[in-house]
Amino acid sequence: MPNDSATIKTVSGPGVPVRGNDIDTDRIIPARFMKEVTFENMGDYAFYDARRHDDGSRNDHPFNRFPTARILVVNQNFGCGSSREHAPQALMRWGIDGLIGESFAEIFMGNCQALGMPTATADAEVVAWLMDHVEAHPDATITLDVEQEIATVSDRTLPVTINDSQREALLNGIWDTTALMKSYLDDVQHTAEQLPYLNGFVKRNA
Amino acid sequence: MSTGTLYDKVWDLHTVRTLPTGQTQLFVGLHLIHEVTSPQAFGMLRERDLQVAFPDRTYATADHIIPTAELARPFGDRQAETMMQALETNTQSHDITFFDPDSGAQGIVHVVGPEQGLTQPGMTIVCGDSHTSTHGAFGAIGFGIGTSQIRDVLATQCIAMNKQQVRRIEVTGALGEGVYAKDIILKIIAQLGVEGGIGYVYEYGGPAIEALEMDGRMSICNMSIEGGARAGYVNPDATTFDYLKGRKYAPSGAAWDRALDYWRSIRSDADATYDDVVTIDGSAIEPMVTWGITPGQGLGISERVPAPDTLPPSKQAVARQALDHMDLEPGQSMQGVPIDVAFLGSCTNARISDLREAARLLQQTEGTVADGVRALVVPGSQGVKQQAEDEGLDAIFRRAGFEWRGAGCSMCLGMNEDQLQGRELCASSSNRNFIGRQGSKDGRTVLMSPAMVVAAAIHGTITDVRTLL
Ligand code: SF4
Numbered sequence: 001m002p003n004d005s006a007t008i009k010t011v012s013g014p015g016v017p018v019r020g021n022d023i024d025t026d027r028i029i030p031a032r033f034m035k036e037v038t039f040e041n042m043g044d045y046a047f048y049d050a051r052r053h054d055d056g057s058r059n060d061h062p063f064n065r066f067p068t069a070r071i072l073v074v075n076q077n078f079g080c081g082s083s084r085e086h087a088p089q090a091l092m093r094w095g096i097d098g099l100i101g102e103s104f105a106e107i108f109m110g111n112c113q114a115l116g117m118p119t120a121t122a123d124a125e126v127v128a129w130l131m132d133h134v135e136a137h138p139d140a141t142i143t144l145d146v147e148q149e150i151a152t153v154s155d156r157t158l159p160v161t162i163n164d165s166q167r168e169a170l171l172n173g174i175w176d177t178t179a180l181m182k183s184y185l186d187d188v189q190h191t192a193e194q195l196p197y198l199n200g201f202v203k204r205n206a
Numbered sequence: 207m208s209t210g211t212l213y214d215k216v217w218d219l220h221t222v223r224t225l226p227t228g229q230t231q232l233f234v235g236l237h238l239i240h241e242v243t244s245p246q247a248f249g250m251l252r253e254r255d256l257q258v259a260f261p262d263r264t265y266a267t268a269d270h271i272i273p274t275a276e277l278a279r280p281f282g283d284r285q286a287e288t289m290m291q292a293l294e295t296n297t298q299s300h301d302i303t304f305f306d307p308d309s310g311a312q313g314i315v316h317v318v319g320p321e322q323g324l325t326q327p328g329m330t331i332v333c334g335d336s337h338t339s340t341h342g343a344f345g346a347i348g349f350g351i352g353t354s355q356i357r358d359v360l361a362t363q364c365i366a367m368n369k370q371q372v373r374r375i376e377v378t379g380a381l382g383e384g385v386y387a388k389d390i391i392l393k394i395i396a397q398l399g400v401e402g403g404i405g406y407v408y409e410y411g412g413p414a415i416e417a418l419e420m421d422g423r424m425s426i427c428n429m430s431i432e433g434g435a436r437a438g439y440v441n442p443d444a445t446t447f448d449y450l451k452g453r454k455y456a457p458s459g460a461a462w463d464r465a466l467d468y469w470r471s472i473r474s475d476a477d478a479t480y481d482d483v484v485t486i487d488g489s490a491i492e493p494m495v496t497w498g499i500t501p502g503q504g505l506g507i508s509e510r511v512p513a514p515d516t517l518p519p520s521k522q523a524v525a526r527q528a529l530d531h532m533d534l535e536p537g538q539s540m541q542g543v544p545i546d547v548a549f550l551g552s553c554t555n556a557r558i559s560d561l562r563e564a565a566r567l568l569q570q571t572e573g574t575v576a577d578g579v580r581a582l583v584v585p586g587s588q589g590v591k592q593q594a595e596d597e598g599l600d601a602i603f604r605r606a607g608f609e610w611r612g613a614g615c616s617m618c619l620g621m622n623e624d625q626l627q628g629r630e631l632c633a634s635s636s637n638r639n640f641i642g643r644q645g646s647k648d649g650r651t652v653l654m655s656p657a658m659v660v661a662a663a664i665h666g667t668i669t670d671v672r673t674l675l
Contacts, residue, residue, distance in 0.1 A: 021524050022400055022500050026640040030647070031619045035271060035285035037245035037292045039353075049647040076520060077401040080434070080500075081640060083336035084243065085352035106404060106436055107336060107350055110367075114354035165368055168227040176354070178256070181231050181362040184223055185259070188364055191222045191233045192260075197326060198235070201457060201464035 006173030008116050011098035012143035013070025015153070016062045017131035018047075023074065024081035025108065029090045031082075042086055043093030063094070066134070071142040073130050074101035079108025088112045098144045100151055100160060102127050113166045116175045118146050120160035130158065146170050208372035210478035212328075212441055213407050215471075216347050220330045222364055229366040235329035235346075237264040237359045238315045239302075241271055242621070243334030245292040247356035248300075258300040260363040265324060266297045266304040269314045270621045274584050274611040277307050286622065300360075313587020313613040316340040316553040320424065321589045323453025327442035327469040332359060337553050337637065339430040342439030343423035344446055345472065347407070349437055370436050371481035373406045377414035379489030384672035386563075387422030388555060388635070388655035390414065392494035392504045394426075394486060395433040400502035403435030406482070409474065410440050414488030420449040421559040428554045429637050432501040441473040493671055495540045496639050496653040498528030503639075504653070507670045511538045531641055532650050533629075540652070540668050545633045547626060548575070548663035549644075550608070550656050551584030552618040552636035558593050560635065560656040561585065565599040567660045568606045571674050575607030576666030582609040582624070584616040608663070620645020633662035 033045035051061040058064045072091060078101045079087060088111045091099075098118045109119045122130070133140065133153060142153045144160065146167060151158045162170075169175040181188075192198055208214055222231040244266070251258070258264065271286040281287040297304040305311040305318055312318070316337050319325040327345035332338060336350035355365050377390055395402075408430050415423065423440045430438025440446075447466060450456045457465040492506035503525070505511070513536035514525035529536065534543070550556065550564055561583065567573070575581045583603050585591035591613055594600055600610045617624040618636040625645025626632055632644055632651050639651035652668060661671040 020527070021520060024500075024638075024640045026619075026638070026643050030642050031270075031621045032645065034242055035283075035289060035621065037289060038249060039246050049642055077404070077434070080400060081336065081638060083334060083338075083350035083352055085246075085334075085354060088352075103401065103404065105401075105434065107352065107431075111352035111354065114352060163368075165227040165229045169229075172226065174225075174227060177225070177229075177366040178254070178354075178358050178361050180225060181222075181358060181364045181366060182256075184231060185362065187222045187231075188233060188259070188362060191220065192363070195219065195233070195235065196468040197329060197457075197465070200461050201468050203464075 006116065006176065008118065008170040009147050010143055010145050011070065011118060012141055013097060014066065014068050014139060015071045015073050015130065015134035015142045016066035016069030017073045017134050018062050019075060019131060021076040022080055023078050025079055025084050025087040026081055028079065028087040029084065034084060034086050039086065039089040039093065042090040046090040046094040066138055070095060070097045071144060072096045072099045073127060073134060074099060075127060076102045078104050080105035083107045085111045088115055088117060092117055100127065100130065100144060113169060113175055114177070116170065118144060118162055118166065118170055120144055120151065120162050122158060122160045126158050208478065208480050210475035211372050211409060211480065212345055212439060212472055212474045213347060213372050213409065216328055216330060217369060225366055227366065229368055231364050232330060232367050234332050234359050234363050234365060235263065236324055236331045238319055238331070238333040239264060239266045239356065240315050240335065241268045241289040241293040243353050244356055245289065245296065246353045247360060248296040250357045251360055256361045258302065258360045261301040263363060264302045264360065266293060266302055267312050267315050267318050268293055268306065270615045270619065272614040273622050274614045274616045274624060277612060310588050313589065314553045314556070314615055316428065317557060317586030317590065320344065321587055323450055323456035326450065326456065327446060328472040332365060336431045337428050339437050340424050340428040340553060342427040342430065342437055343420055345439055345442035345469065347437050347439060350431060370407045371405055372409055373482040373484060374409045374411060374480040376412035376483065376485045377410065377488040378412050378485060379414055379487055380417065381414055381488055381491065384493055384657060384675055385491050386655040386657060387418050387425040389491050389494045390488065391426045391429040392496070392653065393491045395429065395502045396494070396504035397486065398433055398484065400432060400500050401434045403430065403433040406435050408433070408435045408438035410438060415440055416443065419559060420445060421557040424557065425554050429501065432637055442469050493655060493658050495658065495668060497532060497534055497540055498525065499531055499639055499641050500524065501637065501639060501653060503528055505540070507541060511536055511540065513537065541670060543668045544631065544666060545579060545662050545668065546630040547632040548579055548581040548659050549617045549632050549634040549636065550582065550659050551616050553586060554637040555635035555656045556584060556586035556590065558590050561590065561594050561599050564656045564660045565602040567657055567674065568602055571664065573606060573664035575663045579663055579666050581607060581663045582611055582617070584611045585613050587613045617644050619643060633659045633668060635659050
């Protein structure tokens with residue numbers, strides 16, 4: 001059931017390189033900022049500590065230097081640690097529409113997908129080049145093409161990979177899985193009826 | 207792809223259908239929620255006018271923001287009070303069971319589920335919390351999920367997922383004295399890396415794992431996520447069944463016998479095939495500590511802090527950052543590093559056997575907390591707390607100079623008032639040493655077993671617990 005209004009074929013805009021492997025979700029949003037019952041303000045907290053000096057003033061963190069960025073460029077295992085959706089929510093509400101990196105932690109990647117934010121992977125050399133390019137040309141527009149699995153910037157075309165199910169979900173507008181799965185509630189009921197622990201462990205015939 | 211493993215069997219039993227994305231729509235047998243990641247999901251349900259599909263398959267507790275010193279309402283922290291009220295309202299209006307502090311069953315979600323007998327073999331279990339992998343200790347498949355997926359589960363009792371590969375981690379031999387389940391998992395992560403498990407579910411087995419009680423198996427499965435694996439499990443056996451028997455939500459009477467048949471049937475077959483197998487010599491594992499800012503930066507207590515340029519290129523930058531943050535030198539021993547705080551708590555290591563072992567060490571050594579060290583014990587649940595008090599463990603901790611607290615996450619992530627100050631260094635039985643994790647952006651965390659936390663508390667420095675035995 002494709003949902004046209006939700007299809008995401010490309011995302012584009014200026015980039016922001018955040019260098020380093022294993023950048024965890026506590027770094028993306030420290031836990032003390034999660035004491036809110038909505039995600040509304042999370043954009044204010046993106047990389048909160050990493051962006052500040054001890055006295056609270058802004059340092060030279062990329063999120064301070066590239067305030068209009070839309071595409072976040074990262075290295076390995078980005079988003080590891082906690083499953084908090086606060087992390088992609090913070091990035092999205094700060095302004096990020098898509099990510100390109102060497103690799104992503106799995107829960108983080110799933111959380112991004114559920115928000116319609118592509119997480120494209122690319123080889124280390126491609127990422128390194130892209131990071132340098134963004135540093136040198138902060139205004140250059142990066143276009144991440146989900147369908148073709150390429151990123152274009154200035155006049156370069158870079159190969160990226162988006163895993164098949166994420167690609168399908170984004171291109172068909174079914175990254176919000178609640179409505180999709182709800183349409184199969186009869187099947188869900190059937191599965192529940194077969195599960196031993198929901199039925200007194202009495203054996204059933206399929 | 208793997209065949210005949212517990213993971214394959216449980217996956218198949220819970221598969222509803224294949225979605226157009228190629229993902230599997232997977233039925234969720236048990237959904238656990240807490241106050242930090244669920245209110246936004248209930249908000250989304252309201253926005254879309256959706257109901258909870260299977261309210262009797264969701265259970266709630268409060269753990270992350272809960273004060274562990276003073277529980278009087280309203281909480282002193284206004285934001286914490288708001289979150290608590292949201293959980294109360296949401297569970298009430300959707301008919302969801304809430305283990306609130308008055309129930310006597312409140313605690314860290316991953317301690318409460320097993321303790322209540324909700325966590326059982328052959329289930330799929332999800333929670334908006336990455337350490338849901340803990341429940342794999344029972345031969346369940348536990349996944350941490352994000353808030354949008356919590357909405358999915360509330361509305362449909364399902365999640366959309368891709369199937370993973372299975373890596374069998376075989377731990378041979380017997381553990382030496384002073385070496386615990388926590389050391390096994392810190393060793394595994396140090397060896398395979400924090401990204402080594404990406405794409406995998408871990409099956410832990412072998413003599414050293416089978417010899418562990420349930421609490422130890424939970425410590426191991428808990429930290430699967432720290433190794434990058436999406437879940438981790440141990441095949442259920444007599445130890446599992448003994449633990450479950452008689453618990454509140456465990457089957458009883460004739461259903462118990464039928465349950466045993468099911469639980470035995472979902473064990474990995476003798477001829478199961480795995481996508482990868484790793485063998486680790488359990489008898490060679492030492493007490494482990496971390497020296498850095500990821501759980502993979504760990505070493506045996508007699509080893510020395512590595513020089514970054516001796517590490518693989520992809521690990522060097524993080525290692526330099528770690529040494530800088532931790533204020534350590536290459537070649538240095540972790541033994542003798544002074545500590546400011548000793549934290550015995552978290553869903554990794556705040557169960558009754560962790561507390562018993564820690565108290566036993568205190569008694570045996572007649573040790574007291576070193577001058578200048580703040581030491582706290584935060585039981586994983588009200589149940590653990592009560593049990594410990596019945597056994598007189600609280601008195602042992604208090605006498606030795608530990609604070610004895612209420613149940614919650616506490617200083618594991620510093621969302622309540624229990625936080626590191628400034629650059630304090632904490633000997634911690636928790637699972638994450640990320641920068642800023644324990645509430646201070648400059649705070650330093652050294653992960654270790656509860657016994658090692660006690661040894662550090664007594665000496666005021668990081669100490670090989672075996673020297674106390
Ligand atoms: S104890 Fe720590 S790791 Fe466990 S659920 Fe609480 S915050 Fe998460």
